[in-house]
Amino acid sequence: xxxxxxxxxxxxxxxxxxxxxxxxxxxxxxxxxxxxxxxxxxxxxxxxxxxxxxxxxxxxxxxxxxxxxxxxxxxxxxxxxxxxxxxxxxxxxxxxxxxxxxxxxxxxxxxxxxxxxxxxxxxxxxxxxxxxxxxxxxxxxxxxxxxxxxxxxxxxxxxxxxxxxxxxxxxxxxxxxxxxxxxxxxxxxxxxxx
Numbered sequence: 575x576x577x578x579x580x581x582x583x584x585x586x587x588x589x590x591x592x593x594x595x596x597x598x599x600x601x602x603x604x605x606x607x608x609x610x611x612x613x614x615x616x617x618x619x620x621x622x623x624x625x626x627x628x629x630x631x632x633x634x635x636x637x638x639x640x641x642x643x644x645x646x647x648x649x650x651x652x653x654x655x656x657x658x659x660x661x662x663x664x665x666x667x668x669x670x671x672x673x674x675x676x677x678x679x680x681x682x683x684x685x686x687x688x689x690x691x692x693x694x695x696x697x698x699x700x701x702x703x704x705x706x707x708x709x710x711x712x713x714x715x716x717x718x719x720x721x722x723x724x725x726x727x728x729x730x731x732x733x734x735x736x737x738x739x740x741x742x743x744x745x746x747x748x749x750x751x752x753x754x755x756x757x758x759x760x761x762x763x764x765x766x767x768x
């Protein structure tokens with residue numbers, strides 16, 4: 575029996591030399607490329623519309639990942655939010671709407687979209703948008719969503735809005751929501767934070 579230890583480098587060399595391992599890796603990489611190409615084709619109308627609005631992007635996620643302002647993109651994003659894009663693209667649209675200007679120009683649209691959304695990934699993106707766009711005068715809308723257990727666990731992403739409230743009001747609401755099985759842990763954490 576050979577008890578010789580194999581180093582990680584040696585194991586990687588052996589795996590790289592194994593034709594079956596190489597074949598599976600190539601299949602996997604090919605599948606990833608096909609999926610990316612399909613998403614790119616599906617997203618093309620959105621990307622074209624964003625470019626026409628003056629936003630040079632390769633994907634909607636370029637907006638999500640920028641610190642630059644993009645007010646000309648917001649009407650485009652709102653108009654494409656309800657289109658039948660794959661969830662990865664719709665989530666990107668939702669998250670790109672997560673800017674304060676959305677609270678002034680598209681608040682009712684993202685609230686309605688959140689209420690109607692069934693895909694968990696997109697619904698989470700909408701929750702992020704609502705949390706980012708909510709101003710102090712929109713807290714009641716967010717509270718209604720937080721109290722509605724039908725919206726599931728993505729409601730936890732809305733809790734950050736409560737930080738905009740005075741400490742006493744925030745405490746009362748967090749204590750009210752603490753028994754909720756999906757919000758309770760984060761509510762208790764926020765109550766314990768000073």
